[in-house]
Amino acid sequence: MPAWNELTVHEAKARLDRGDVSSRELVETLLAAIRARDSQIQGYLEVDEADALSQAEAADARRKEGRQGKLLGVPIAVKDLLNVQGQPCRCASRILEGYRSPYDATAIARLRAEGALFVGRANMDEFAMGSTTENSAFKITHNPWDLARVPGGSSGGAAAVVAADESLAALGSDTGGSVRLPASFCGCVGLKPTYGRVSRYGLTAFASSLDQIGPLTKDIRDAALLLQAMAGHDEMDSTSIPSPVPDYAAALRKGMAGMKLGLPKEYFVAGMDREVEQIVQQAIHHCEQLGATIVDVSLPMTPYAVATYYIIACAEASANLARFDGVRYGFRVKDAKDPIAMYMRTRAAGFGTEVKRRIILGTYVLSSGYYDAYYIRAQKVRALIRADFEQALQTCDALLTPVAPTAAFLLGAKTADPLQMYLNDIFTASVNLAGTCALSVPCGFTSDGLPVGLQVVGPAFGEETILRVGYAYEQTTDWRRRKPGDR
Amino acid sequence: MNYLTTIGLEVHVQLQTRTKMFCACRTDFGAAPNTQVCPVCLGYPGALPVINQEAIRLTVMTGLMVGSRINPRSKFDRKNYFYPDMPKNYQITQFDQPLCLGGAVGIECRGQARTVRLTRIHLEEDVAKNMHVRDQSRVDFNRAGHPLMEIVTEPDMHSPEEAFAFLLALKQILVYGLISPCNLEEGNLRCDVNCSVRPEGQATLGTKTEIKNMNTFKGVYQALAYELQRQVTALNAGEVIVQETRRFDSERCVTETMRTKEDAHDYRYFPDPDLMPVVLSDEQIKAWEGMLPELPHQRCDRLEREYALPPYDAKVLSADKYVADFFEEAARGAANPKTVSNWIMTEMMHLMTTKELEIRQVKITPQALAGLIKLVESQAINGAGAKAIFAILFEQGGDPAQLVGQLGLAQVSDTGTLEALVRQAIDDNPKSVADYKGGKEASFKFLMGQVMRLSKGKANPQVVQGLLKKQLGV
Numbered sequence: 001m002p003a004w005n006e007l008t009v010h011e012a013k014a015r016l017d018r019g020d021v022s023s024r025e026l027v028e029t030l031l032a033a034i035r036a037r038d039s040q041i042q043g044y045l046e047v048d049e050a051d052a053l054s055q056a057e058a059a060d061a062r063r064k065e066g067r068q069g070k071l072l073g074v075p076i077a078v079k080d081l082l083n084v085q086g087q088p089c090r091c092a093s094r095i096l097e098g099y100r101s102p103y104d105a106t107a108i109a110r111l112r113a114e115g116a117l118f119v120g121r122a123n124m125d126e127f128a129m130g131s132t133t134e135n136s137a138f139k140i141t142h143n144p145w146d147l148a149r150v151p152g153g154s155s156g157g158a159a160a161v162v163a164a165d166e167s168l169a170a171l172g173s174d175t176g177g178s179v180r181l182p183a184s185f186c187g188c189v190g191l192k193p194t195y196g197r198v199s200r201y202g203l204t205a206f207a208s209s210l211d212q213i214g215p216l217t218k219d220i221r222d223a224a225l226l227l228q229a230m231a232g233h234d235e236m237d238s239t240s241i242p243s244p245v246p247d248y249a250a251a252l253r254k255g256m257a258g259m260k261l262g263l264p265k266e267y268f269v270a271g272m273d274r275e276v277e278q279i280v281q282q283a284i285h286h287c288e289q290l291g292a293t294i295v296d297v298s299l300p301m302t303p304y305a306v307a308t309y310y311i312i313a314c315a316e317a318s319a320n321l322a323r324f325d326g327v328r329y330g331f332r333v334k335d336a337k338d339p340i341a342m343y344m345r346t347r348a349a350g351f352g353t354e355v356k357r358r359i360i361l362g363t364y365v366l367s368s369g370y371y372d373a374y375y376i377r378a379q380k381v382r383a384l385i386r387a388d389f390e391q392a393l394q395t396c397d398a399l400l401t402p403v404a405p406t407a408a409f410l411l412g413a414k415t416a417d418p419l420q421m422y423l424n425d426i427f428t429a430s431v432n433l434a435g436t437c438a439l440s441v442p443c444g445f446t447s448d449g450l451p452v453g454l455q456v457v458g459p460a461f462g463e464e465t466i467l468r469v470g471y472a473y474e475q476t477t478d479w480r481r482r483k484p485g486d487r
Numbered sequence: 488m489n490y491l492t493t494i495g496l497e498v499h500v501q502l503q504t505r506t507k508m509f510c511a512c513r514t515d516f517g518a519a520p521n522t523q524v525c526p527v528c529l530g531y532p533g534a535l536p537v538i539n540q541e542a543i544r545l546t547v548m549t550g551l552m553v554g555s556r557i558n559p560r561s562k563f564d565r566k567n568y569f570y571p572d573m574p575k576n577y578q579i580t581q582f583d584q585p586l587c588l589g590g591a592v593g594i595e596c597r598g599q600a601r602t603v604r605l606t607r608i609h610l611e612e613d614v615a616k617n618m619h620v621r622d623q624s625r626v627d628f629n630r631a632g633h634p635l636m637e638i639v640t641e642p643d644m645h646s647p648e649e650a651f652a653f654l655l656a657l658k659q660i661l662v663y664g665l666i667s668p669c670n671l672e673e674g675n676l677r678c679d680v681n682c683s684v685r686p687e688g689q690a691t692l693g694t695k696t697e698i699k700n701m702n703t704f705k706g707v708y709q710a711l712a713y714e715l716q717r718q719v720t721a722l723n724a725g726e727v728i729v730q731e732t733r734r735f736d737s738e739r740c741v742t743e744t745m746r747t748k749e750d751a752h753d754y755r756y757f758p759d760p761d762l763m764p765v766v767l768s769d770e771q772i773k774a775w776e777g778m779l780p781e782l783p784h785q786r787c788d789r790l791e792r793e794y795a796l797p798p799y800d801a802k803v804l805s806a807d808k809y810v811a812d813f814f815e816e817a818a819r820g821a822a823n824p825k826t827v828s829n830w831i832m833t834e835m836m837h838l839m840t841t842k843e844l845e846i847r848q849v850k851i852t853p854q855a856l857a858g859l860i861k862l863v864e865s866q867a868i869n870g871a872g873a874k875a876i877f878a879i880l881f882e883q884g885g886d887p888a889q890l891v892g893q894l895g896l897a898q899v900s901d902t903g904t905l906e907a908l909v910r911q912a913i914d915d916n917p918k919s920v921a922d923y924k925g926g927k928e929a930s931f932k933f934l935m936g937q938v939m940r941l942s943k944g945k946a947n948p949q950v951v952q953g954l955l956k957k958q959l960g961v
Contacts, residue, residue, distance in 0.1 A: 083533045096532070103526050105533060204532040209760035237535050238762050316760055319565050322576035323530040327626065339571050339624070366567070366755035375757060 004029040006165045006483075009074050009222040016063070016073045023063070023073030027056040027119060030075055034120070034166045040147060042139045043161035045080050046088055047120040055117040062115065069115025070229060076111065077167035079158045080121045081128060081204040082213065084108050087118065091204050092136040093126045095324045095350030097331040105202020106237065107171065107213045107230040114229045122170055123157030126352045127321065128178055128206040130154050131424040134415055135354045142411070143185060144484040145450055149408040152182030158216045159186035163484060169217040169226060175206050176309050177403070177428025179214040180440040184403035184453025187442045187479070189470070190216050191223045194460045195435035196241035198227070199234030205320040207313035208239075210432040219480055220441065220471040224248035227463060243461060251464035256472040257291030259465075262396035266302035267427055273406040276452050279444035280402045283454045283473065287400065290472055297392040297399065301385045302430060306422055308385065309429035310358075311365050311378035318362025324350065357418065382433050389434035389459075398465050399457040401427050403440045407450035427455060436460050441470040442479040451479070489687040490719050493695075494644035494711065497679040498657060500636045500667045501613060502545045507632035508612040509536030509579065514634075516673045520627035528632035530574030535761050538563075542634035543586065543765060545666050546610045547775055549636065550587030552664050552782065555608060557772050561586045562764040563610075567755045571624065572615040574631050582756040585609035586765070592640075592660065594652040603653050604641040611635050630674075636666070642681065642692070647711035650680065654704045659783050663808045677702045682711060683728070684718045693718070694728040698735050698742055710735035714742045786811055794824035803832055809846045816853035817860075826860055834874065838881050850884035851877070859887040871944045872896035900947040902954065905938070908946065909954045912937040923959065931955070 004026045007015065015021045031049050038044055052075065059073035078084055081091040083101035085108075090096040104112060112118075125135035133141045133156025141156045143149040144164040151160040155172030159182030162170050172179040174192035183190025192214045203213055215226035228249065233242035263284065268277065288294050326332030326346035333349060336342035351359070365374035392399065404424055414421045431438045437460070440453035454473070458466040474480060507514055510527035526534035550557050564582035587608035594601055615631035617624060638657065644650045658669045658676065669676050678701045683693035696718070698710050713735075718728055733742040781789070783805055790811065791801040805811045814831055818824040835856075839846065859880065863873045868891055876890045891897055899905060912934050913920055923930035938951045 081532075083531075089532060091532070099532070101533075102531065103534075200533075201535050202533040205761075207760075236537060238537055239760075315757060319567055319575075319577050319755075319757070322567065322569065323532070323574065325569065325571075325576055327571050328529055328574065329531070340569070343569055363755065366757055368753045368755070371755075371757070 003033075003165075005033040005168070007168060008218045009071070009076075009169045009225055012074055012168055013071065023056040023059040023075075023117070024053060026073065027052050027075050027117065030119065030167065033164075034161075037164050037166055038161075040142060041144055041160050041164050041166065042141045043123055043151075043157040043164065043166060044077070045090065045092065045121045045123050045136075045138055045157070048087070052117065052119040055119070059115055059117060069113070070225065071111060072115030073117065074115070074168060075117040075119040076226075077120045077122045077158055077161050077170035078108070078118050079124050079155050079170065079172045081124065081173060081206075082108060082171055083202040083204070084118045088121060089204065090121075090138075091127045092124045092138060093324075093351065093355070094137045095326075095331050095347070096329075097350075099330045101202075103202065105213075106199035106234045108202060110232075111226070111229050116229070120161070120167065122155070122161055122172075125154035125156070125178075126355050127204070127317070128154040128173055128175055129317070129354050129358055131177070131181055131421055132411075132414070133157060133182070134411065135352055137352050140411065143408045145187065146408065146448070148410055149450070150185065150411055150413075152185030152404075152408060154178040154182075155190075155216060156182045156186075159183055159188055159190065162186070162188045162216050162218060165483070169215060169222050171226070172214055172216050173203055173206075174212050174214045174428075174432065175210045175313060176425045176432050179216060180403050180428050180438060180453065180455060181424060183216055183440040184455075185408040185451065187451030187453075187482070187484075188216055188218060189220055189223050189439065189441055189474075190214060190453070191227060191439040191463075191467075192431065192437060193227060193231065193463060194437040195432070196239055197437070197461065197463065198230045199237040199240045201234055201236040205316075207316040208320060209316060210309075210313055212432075220439075220467055220474050221249065221252060223439065223470075224252060224467050231463075241461075246464050248464060248467055251468050252471040254468050255291070256287060256469055259292045259398070259469065260295055260396040261287060261292045261469070262295050262297035262392055262399045264297050264299040264302070264392065264399055264401060266299050267401040271405065272402065275446050276402060276405065276407055279446070279452045280400075280454055283443035284400050286477065287469070287473060290476060292469075294400075295396055297395060299385075299388045299392055299430065301381065301388050304381050305385060305430040305433060306426055308378045308381045309425060309433055310361065310422060311374050312382060312433070314358045314362035315365050315375050315378075316362070318359045318366065321351075321355065321359055326350070354418070385430055386434045389430070389436055389457075393436070393459040393462075397458075398462065398469055401455045401457065403427060403453040403455045407446045407448070407452055431457055437463050437466060439466050439470050441474055443473070443477070444479060445482070488723065490684040490722070491687055492645050492715055493642045493683050493685070493692055494646075494650050495642035495681040496638075496640045496644070496650060496653065497681075498638045498640075498654070499677045499679075500638065500661060500669070501675045502542050502634040502636055503665065503667050504539055504541045504545065504634050506539060508539050508542055508610070508634040509632055512632065518629055520625070520629060523629040524631070528574060529628055530576075536579060536759075538762060538765065539634055542610055542636075544775060545634075545664075546586045546608060546636050547767065547772065548664055548779065549638075549661065549666050550590060550608050551772075551776055551779055552660050553590035553592055553605060553608075555587035555590035555605065557767060558584060558586055558588060559768075560584065560764055560766050561609075563759045563762045564756045565759045568752050570614070571626055572617050572631070574615065574628060578611060578614065579759055579762070580611035580637075581609035584764075592653060592656050594649065594656045596646075596649050596652040601649070603643040603649075606639040606641055608636060608638050611637060647708045647715070650711055651704055651708045654678070654707060659806065659808070663783055663786075664780050671703055674702055678707055680707060680711060680714075682714055682718075684715055684722065686722070693722075694730050696728065696730065696742075697732045699732055699745060701735055703737075706735060706737050709737070709740050710742055713740060717742065783808075790814070794818055794828075796825060796828055800825070800828045800832065804828060807846065813846055813853050817856045819857075821857055821860060822864060826864075827856065830856060830860065830877070834877050835881070838878070849881055851880040852884065855880050855884070855887055862887055862891060866900065866947060867891065867898060868896055869898045869945070869948060871939075872898065896945060898947045899942055899945045900950050902950065905942070905946055905950055905954055906958075908938050908941045909951065909958050911941060912955075913958060920959065931959075
C-alpha cells in the first residue's frame with residue numbers, strides 16, 4: 001500500500017472519508033517527506049509546519065462536526081504568486097520580501113470553501129518569468145527524475161513537489177506554458193484552463209491577458225477535481241466568463257472512441273528531439289487504437305507565436321510590475337534621498353536579471369514611436385493565431401502535440417542564451433495567445449528515464465474534451481505509476 | 488501690439504458615487520487617512536479592477552446634458568508613470584476611446600452669450616494624496632481610485648473672464664445633474680489650463696503653456712491673468728514662449744516653470760487587459776436620457792410659471808440648484824411665493840455673501856423660513872423682529888415661533904398699551920409735534936420711530952400709525 005503522501009487527491013479524499021487516516025496524519029506524513037526530500041529537490045520556498053498542522057486539525061474537527069467538502073482535509077501546495085491570506089507571497093522575488101497576503105485569491109477561497117489546506121509555497125521563476133525555475137531569487141529547484149536537470153518552469157517547484165510526492169497536488173499558473181512545461185518535464189498532469197474559466201483575482205499578474213491558474217496533479221481525475229472547485233464566474237475579475245461550469249468528472253468516463261484529433265503539421269518539424277518525437281508519435285498511435293480518428297491540420301501562424309507572445313507578455317508585465325516600488329509593501333532600500341532614487345534603487349536591488357530584461361523589453365515595445373510596430377502588430381498577429389486555432393478546432397475535437405521540443409535538460413544549459421530559453425515555449429505559448437485550454441499528460445520516458453508529456457489542446461471552454469482524451473489515454477497506459485527513483 | 492488670447496481647459500471632476508471607480512471602498516470625504524482602502528485601490532499584488540457602473544452612468548448623463556455624442560464602445564487604458572500617489576504606478580484612464588465626444592456649454596460673459604465646445608469627456612481614477620510633514624512624506628490612499636471625470640474643452644475661450652464663466656456654467660450643470668457636489672474646498676473640481684497669445688492678424692496659434700492642478704475658480708482667473716500678461720510681455724521683449732508645464736503659486740499670484748517639453752513623459756498608453764470594453768446599447772443610452780434632470784434654464788422657466796415670480800427672481804433663484812431647492816421647499820403652501828423669494832434674495836443672500844457660506848451650509852431650514860413668513864403675515868411679529876429672528880435662524884437654526892417667545896419679540900398690537908406710548912412720545916417731543924402740525928411730514932415719521940423705540944421695536948407699526956394720527960388730531 002502506498003504511503004499517505006503518495007496518494008492522489010481523490011484517493012486521499014476517499015481514505016479521509018472512510019476514516020482510514022486523519023488529515024493530521026496525512027499532513028504529518030507529508031511534512032516528513034518534505035523534510036526527507038526537499039533539501040535535494042528544493043521545491044518549496046516556505047513550509048510553515050505549525051500552520052499546516054493547525055489547518056489539518058481544523059479540517060479534522062470540521063469532519064467530526066459532520067461538515068462536508070469536496071477537498072475536506074486535503075493539503076495542496078501553492079505556487080508562490082497566489083495570495084493565501086496570512087502567508088508570504090513573494091513570487092520568488094526579493095522585491096516582495098516581508099509581504100504577507102492580506103487576502104485570499106478567489107481560486108484559493110473556493111478551494112478553502114471545499115476544505116482544502118494550503119501547505120507550502122512552491123518555488124518558481126521570479127514573477128513566473130522563465131522556463132526552468134532557475135530564475136528564482138532564492139533557490140534552484142531540481143528535477144526529481146534527475147537532480148542535475150531542470151524541473152521546467154515557471155511552476156517548477158509545484159511540478160517537482162508533486163512528482164516527488166512532497167505534495168498530493170499543487171496550483172500553478174500558466175502564461176505561456178508555465179504549468180504544462182514543468183508537468184511534462186516532471187511527469188505529472190498539468191492543465192491550463194481557458195482564459196476566463198478560473199478567476200485571476202489574487203494571482204499576482206505577469207501578463208494579464210494570458211495568465212491562468214492551473215492545477216498540477218498526479219492524474220487526470222485530480223485535475224478535473226481541482227478545476228471543478230476553482231472554475232466559474234467571479235465578479236472580482238472582469239475577464240472571468242459567466243458560462244456554466246460542467247461536471248468534469250462525469251465527462252471523464254466517455255472515452256475517446258469516435259473523436260477526431262488533429263495534428264498541427266507545424267508542430268512536427270525538424271529541430272525536435274528525435275526520441276521525444278517518437279514517444280509523442282507512439283502516444284498518438286495509442287489514441288488511434290482507442291478509437292480516435294487522427295487528422296492533419298495546420299496552424300500557419302505558428303512561426304510567429306513566440307515573438308508575438310514575448311512582445312505582449314513583456315508589454316503587460318512592464319506595467320503590471322510597476323507597482324513593486326517599495327512604497328506600500330515589500331522590500332525598500334534605506335536612505336534614498338528622494339522618491340525617484342528610492343524607486344530606482346529598490347527596483348535595481350529587488351528584481352532579478354530576467355525580470356529586468358522583460359520590463360525593459362515591454363517598456364520598449366510600448367514606447368512612443370515603437371508601439372505600432374511592435375505592440376499593435378503583435379495584437380494583430382495574435383488575432384490571426386486565435387483564428388488559426390478556431391479554424392483547426394472546427395474540423396476536429398482537439399489537437400495532439402508535443403509539450404516541448406525536448407525532455408528536461410541540464411541545469412545551466414540555457415541560462416546564458418535567453419533566446420534558446422524562450423524557444424521552449426514554442427508549442428505552448430500559442431494556446432495562451434489563442435485563449436483556449438490545454439493539458440499535459442505523461443506519455444512515456446526517454447532512454448535516460450526522463451518523462452515526456454503529450455499536449456492535448458481544446459477549443460475555448462473545451463476542458464471536458466481534453467480531460468476526456470487525457471483520461472482515456474492515462475487509464476490505458478501505466479506511465480503515471482512510475483516514480484522517480486524506481487530505476 | 489494687440490494680442491489675441493486662446494484658452495482651453497481640462498477639468499477634473501470627482502463623481503458623487505458611493506464607492507470608488509474600481510473597488511467597493513467608500514468615497515466619504517474627511518475619513519481618517521488610509522481607512523477607505525483595500526487590496527485593489529492600494530495596488531496589492533493580484534488585485535483586479537472592476538468598473539463602477541454608476542460612474543459610467545454619471546459620465547454619460549453629463550455627456551447627454553452637454554450634447555455630447557455617446558460612444559457606443561469605449562475602453563480603458565493604462566497610463567504609465569511613477570509617482571508615490573499612484574498605487575499601481577499606472578493610472579487607469581481612457582486614451583483614444585472616451586465615453587463622450589463633442590458637446591458644448593453655453594456661457595454668459597459681460598452680458599454676451601457664447602458657447603464653448605467640448606472635445607471629449609472621459610473617466611479615470613483619482614490618485615492618492617501626498618502629505619509632507621517636516622522631513623517625512625506620507626501618503627493617504629483614501630482618495631486613490633475615486634471616480635474622476637475629465638472634461639476637455641476646445642480652445643474656445645479668449646479671456647480669463649470667459650474661462651471663469653465657463654467654470655461657473657459647468658459647475659451649475661454638474662450640480663443640477665447630481666453628477667458632483669462640486670465642493671471646491673473638498674477638491675471635487677480641479678483644473679488644468681492651456682493658454683497662448685498671438686499678435687492680432689496672425690492665423691496660427693501661439694506657443695501654449697499649461698498651468699496644472701488649480702482647485703479654485705479664482706485661482707484659474709488669477710493664474711490666467713498673470714500668465715497671459717507674462718506671455719505678452721515676453722513677446723514684446725522679443726523673447727520666445729517655451730512650451731512647458733507651469734504651476735500657479737496662489738500666495739504670490741504668479742506662475743512658474745514645472746517642467747519643459749524636453750522632460751515630458753512618454754506615458755506608454757495601452758488598453759488595460761484587466762477590463763473589458765464598455766459597450767452601451769441604444770436602449771441603455773435612451774433610458775438614461777429619460778432620467779435627465781431639469782437643467783438650469785428649464786428650472787428658471789418653471790419657477791417663473793409655477794410661482795408667478797418675476798423673470799429676474801426666477802433667474803437669480805435658479806442659478807444655484809440648492810437655492811432653487813430651498814425656495815421651492817419654503818414656497819410650498821406659502822400664500823405668496825414672491826415673499827419667500829424676497830427673503831431669499833435679500834436677507835439670505837446678503838448673509839451668505841458676508842459670511843462666505845453656501846446655502847447648504849446655513850442652519851435655517853426652508854420650513855423655518857416658511858414659518859417665519861407666516862408669523863409676519865399673521866402679524867404675530869413685525870418686520871424688524873422677523874429680521875432679528877432670521878439672523879438667529881441663519882446662524883443657529885431652530886424654530887421661529889419658539890424664538891419669538893424666547894426673545895420677547897411678539898408684536899404689541901394692544902391699543903391700551905400703545906396709546907400710553909404714543910402719549911409719551913407726543914409729550915416728550917413738542918417741537919416735532921409743532922413741526923408736523925406746521926406741515927412737516929417727516930416729523931410724523933420721527934414720532935413713529937419714537938413710539939417704536941419706546942416699545943423696544945415690538946409695536947405693530949400699523950396700529951401705532953392709527954393711534955398717532957388720532958392723538959395728533961389729524
